[in-house]
Amino acid sequence: MSVAVQCIGFDCPSFLTGASSAGFDVGSSNRIVNRTDEEICQLRERVSMTLGRPLDEALASLREIYRECFREDWDGYGAAAITYDAYKEAEKVIKLMPTSIHMPEITAEPTGGIGLEWYRDKSQVFVISVDGKHRIAYAGIFGTNKIHGTEHLEETLPLVIIEHLRRLYS
Amino acid sequence: MVQVDPSEDLTKFIFNRSQFSPSNDRVKYSAFMPPPNRRLSVFRIAGLAENDVWEIGETIGERRTLPLLARADIKVSFVAETSLKIDADDIPPRHANIIDWPEDHSAVILKAKELARKAQLHLR
Numbered sequence: 001m002s003v004a005v006q007c008i009g010f011d012c013p014s015f016l017t018g019a020s021s022a023g024f025d026v027g028s029s030n031r032i033v034n035r036t037d038e039e040i041c042q043l044r045e046r047v048s049m050t051l052g053r054p055l056d057e058a059l060a061s062l063r064e065i066y067r068e069c070f071r072e073d074w075d076g077y078g079a080a081a082i083t084y085d086a087y088k089e090a091e092k093v094i095k096l097m098p099t100s101i102h103m104p105e106i107t108a109e110p111t112g113g114i115g116l117e118w119y120r121d122k123s124q125v126f127v128i129s130v131d132g133k134h135r136i137a138y139a140g141i142f143g144t145n146k147i148h149g150t151e152h153l154e155e156t157l158p159l160v161i162i163e164h165l166r167r168l169y170s
Numbered sequence: 171m172v173q174v175d176p177s178e179d180l181t182k183f184i185f186n187r188s189q190f191s192p193s194n195d196r197v198k199y200s201a202f203m204p205p206p207n208r209r210l211s212v213f214r215i216a217g218l219a220e221n222d223v224w225e226i227g228e229t230i231g232e233r234r235t236l237p238l239l240a241r242a243d244i245k246v247s248f249v250a251e252t253s254l255k256i257d258a259d260d261i262p263p264r265h266a267n268i269i270d271w272p273e274d275h276s277a278v279i280l281k282a283k284e285l286a287r288k289a290q291l292h293l294r
Binding site: 065068069073074075076077078079080105106107108109110111112113115117119122123125127129131137138139141146147148149150 | 183184185186187188189191194196198199200203204205206207210211230231234236274275276277278279280283284287
């Protein structure tokens, strides 16, 4: 029995496009299995690179900000130091972000918090701020509507945060 | 309290690169957030030439051993629109503080965001 496989929208792995006249003794079957495994691994790596890069970039940016701002007065105006707890909490929030949501720009706040900012344009902006004390302060501008509030941070992102982010990109 | 004309420009000198975005040509809200003493330091730059404005920032940066990276200009009238006040103490000359910030942190972020979106970024 043969199976027709159509590759649409991505490169066909070579195991789907190999010569059809290849024999199927035990040795060649093993070779096909091994090659299939390799191709699947390569595909997985490709997908992981595509999805992982923005996350990696956001985490790298966060690390850099922490390195620059973990001492007091990092801004020249008497800013509070960014604490390790705030850094770890920001890292946790970034990792909890659904993959469908854009990665934020990261900024250090003079009060010692770390801000994550989603900016579409001047009238479509959403910010969340963490300070290592298990709370998320948020503020958003959606056209003429302005909102702000605070939520407790547990093991998942508060629904209200997800809803505002979806609103920003809807 | 010294009266400040609503048409005057204020500037906030920026010494940390996470507080502005050159690629989007914009100031981030964190540049307009007050420090723990709740007094946001700015300078009144009305009537100054561009070089003179930068010179003030360079002097501050030298004192604090931080490189001046950028500045954010904003009209006094925009500050008034966000219900914040300006305390022009003139120490050092032309210095002022934006004061009367709300207690709630998320409300502070919103006000800082409103100021940032009205500000004009200038890169050093």
